[in-house]
Amino acid sequence: MITDEYAERFTLLRPLLFTIVYEILGSATESDDVLQDSYLRWAEVDLATVRDTKSYLARLVTRQALNALRASARRRENYVGPWLPEPLLLHEHDASADVVLAESVSMAMLVLLETLTPDERAVFVLREVFGFNHHDIAAAVGKSVTTVRQVAHRAREHVQARRKRFEPADPATTARITEQFMAAATTGDVDGLLSLLAQDATWTADSGGKTTAARRPVVGAEKVAALLVDLFRIRRRMPDARIETVNCNNTPALVAYRGDHLEGVFLIEIADSKIANFYAIRNPDKLLTVMVPRQISR
Structure with missing residues (x-):
């Protein structure tokens, strides 16, 4: 019965x-x-x-996530090419009703969070996304409440200074x-692609x-249009x-297969009715569980 209570409490809060x-690690696996x-x-x-x-388990998983993040820092320093978060396959429109949650798991936000220190990232996520109080956050990151307030302010300013503000596109x-x-x-229509891409579109x-x-x-x-035409021609x-x-990180994503082999996931970020960014995840290590749907919550 006691074991059942442990499992019941943990399972109830597992999506959160x-x-x-x-959001702290950028890795589903x-x-x-x-x-x-x-x-x-x-x-x-x-x-x-x-x-x-809720507070107890949030503190517990945050401490473990910070340990994992610090342990992986050296691997990321030696990473070949750009490092992107693992895509997160969501049930259709899973996060779209919650604007804060939808933005917090977007690839753009996760990439931005990579520029924070581990402590700043954890504090920002717990405070700005999940609304935990400073005392709970202090217990989670092992800092004083005063320090947490300073870190929260610094992280918030950092994110706001670098975050591009766009009108989110409606589902239609x-x-x-x-x-x-x-x-x-698919037809190699360069002009058609150019009409859809923002001038500074990035791949x-x-x-x-x-x-x-x-x-x-x-x-x-x-350049991005030419790259796309070549890829689809091949x-x-x-x-x-x-x-x-599919829907990954609350944005459209293309899943490319060759036979039964998953070759890559390509997220399309739309801002101001234009395609602003493509995020192409082709590292096979990041594709191992990418087709497992995830439930998120806050």
Whole structure:
């Protein structure tokens, strides 16, 4: 019965806990590992000492996530090419009703959070996204309340200074632009692509040096359009190639297969009714569990 209570409390909050850890780490597979380790620690806690299960578990998983983030810092320093977060496959429109949650798991925000220190990232996520008080955050990151307030202020200013503010596209606009993009890309319609791309549209690819991909971001509508035409021309020559459209990180994403082999996930970021960014994740290590739907919450 006691074991059931541990599992019941943890399972009830798992979507929230997963979302916290994912936003701190940017990795769904590492988040799964953190939650598994956290549950083992949770199962040893005297439940009579737990006043607020949500706050307690949030502190627990945050500490474990910070340990994982610091341990992976050296690997990221030596990473070949751009490092992008792992895509997060969501049930259709899973986060769209919650604007704050939707933005917090967007690829653009996760990339921005990579520029923060581990402590700044954890404090920002817990405070700005999940609304935890400074006392709970202080316990989670092992800092004083005064220090946490300073870190929160610094992180918030950093994010606000670098975050581009756009009107989020409504579902109908997103669907229309995605459909037009697929039509132009599959037929090699350069003019059609250029009409959909922002002038400073960017293509960023993450291969980890393990597969073919641009080692530096490609910037500019003309260059990105040319790259897209080449990519789709190559795929048309592959009889067993197929592309499916899914929702990753609350944005349209193309999933490219060759036969049964998943070759990459390509997220399309739409801002002000134009395609602003493509995020191409081709590192096979980041594709291992990408087709497992995730439930997020805050």
